Amino acid sequence: MTAADLDARDPLREYRSRFHTDDADPVVSYLDGNSLGRPTTASIERVSTFMTQAWGGRLIRGWDEEWFELPITLGDKLGRVALGAAAGQTVIGDSTTVLLYKIARGAAALRPDRTEMVLDRDNFPTDRYVLESIASELGLTLVWIDSDRRSGVRTADIADVVSERTAFVLVSHVAYRSGFLADAPAAARVAHDVGALLVLDLSHSVGSVPLRLDEWGVDLAVGCTYKYLNGGPGSPAFAYVRAEHLPEFRQPVWGWMGRADAFAMEQGYVPAEGVRRVISGTPPVLGMIAMQDTLDMIGEVGMEAIRAKSVALTEYALELVRSDLVPLGVEIASPENADERGGHVTLDHPDFREVTARLWTRGVIPDFRAPSGIRLGLSPLSTSFEEVRIGVLAIAEELRGRT
Missing domain, CATH: 3.90.1150.10 (Aspartate Aminotransferase, domain 1)
Structure with missing residues (x-):
């Protein structure tokens, strides 16, 4: 044909x-939509309108009217249309690198008596570098999977290296180089069998591959929004924390917008209830605008x-x-x-x-x-x-x- x-x-x-x-x-x-998606015509209009009306017209009133909650309301929408995640588990926020650091540190803290983190040598450089920094910072050991560059991390590869010492396994759901699609539910089962957590990098799968994070048993995840979600260069990433982990989840970058009752400006940090605790400082509101039209299209289709x-x-x-x-x-x-x-x-x-x-x-x-x-x-x-x-x-x- x-x-x-x-x-x-x-x-x-x-x-x-x-x-x-x-x-x-x-x-x-x-042919580069997996690195940077095209802008939608609706998003161009949406960004222009935001500049003149939401920002230019409402000014600081916008925080009370929409912006303060936007990382969570937009996260819920992303979870519903593309992640297979119920409300209250997804937040839009920092860059992928920063959110991966928060999520990985939080995963390690959920398994405080464990000493190893598992990932593959052909994972995206940021994933490797962030975990190398955490290993140095916390004295943890990196356990490397030597995956095939033309394939990817298979469930058997994970099973070969996890143990009662494993805090978490980090896998890219779709490998950045080869495009290999990992078996996420099987990876979750293998990690859980030894009491470890599964962290997924969804940067090359969100908006392209159906995801069912809640159903699969994924514990934590991160991903970017400028590829298949068309959020634009440097648009903020997202993080997912499974509901059962939220009460004990602690991330290391404490900021005022992630604190309980942020506007009280009180002494001492107390994490907010729910997924808001993943947030640190003032969210990049302008960077969240363009992706909304793609989320609408995904919801339609x-x-x-x-x-x-x-x-x-x-x-x-x-x-x-x-x-x-x-x-x-x-x-x-x-x-x-x-x-x-x-x-x-x-x-x-x-x-x-x-x-x-x-x-x-x-x-x-x-x-x-x-x-x-x-x-x-x-x-x-x-x-x-x-x-x-x-x-x-x-x-x-x-x-x-x-x-």
Whole structure:
């Protein structure tokens, strides 16, 4: 079936028109939605209106009217439409790095008599660096999983290293490099069998893969909002803390907005009830504006339909890769079984660093991941099958031009 046929039959095709494109600098194939999503036209209007009316008009009254509660009300909405999380467990707040630090330190504090943290060597650098800092800070031991870069962390890998010494296991639900989709409920069971906690990094799965955090038994999670949620560069991340852990959850960055009765300005820190205790200082209200329209779309469409489109896009991309790129020496560096793959596909070739730079000049935008990978990040609501076709054929043309 051709790209034109697939686009004509796409039940989500109408949603592509809701995203802004810049006619002055045309991009013919945007394949980097797993790094930075396109802005929606509604969000551009929403941000402008916020500047002139909510901020410019209501001024400081906005805190009483909406902003003070926005990290939690928006967190509840995210939990409902995309995380499979009941209200009161999700909050929007700091950067992914800062929230991961808070969540990981809080996880360690929930298991104070345990001395080990488990993660894999191919996890995203921030995840590795944050846990390395916590290990140094608290005198804990990092237990490393040597996962396959073209696959990811499997349940058996976790089972091989956890023990009664394990405080928590940190896993990226979708691996940033390969796109491997971890079996989260199985990982939770393996961690719980030894009394440990499971922490998930959802940065590459939220908005692309259906999540059921409550049902799966996930203990804590973090994720960013500027990929498939289209929150914009540096938009704030989110954190999830399972309800049963909230009464005892303690995070290390104490700030006034995470205190009980924040405006009392009293001496001494007492954590707020519920998920508000994850908050530290004044939340980035402006950074929360753009993602709201994508959350509305996810609520309209449903994550199952989004996942079906995501699988169709990656399957079509792989079909083209096998026919047009593999004969040119390209290797597929992602799982070829859709059940084990998230929303992006990674390809390897020794010339891809230079090829990526050349692609960008012709309006074809994938991203490069060292040492030799191009990632095709296919955002289901905004990416067309025609964009995939144009992008893969452009890669083939660049490779042929280098031989």
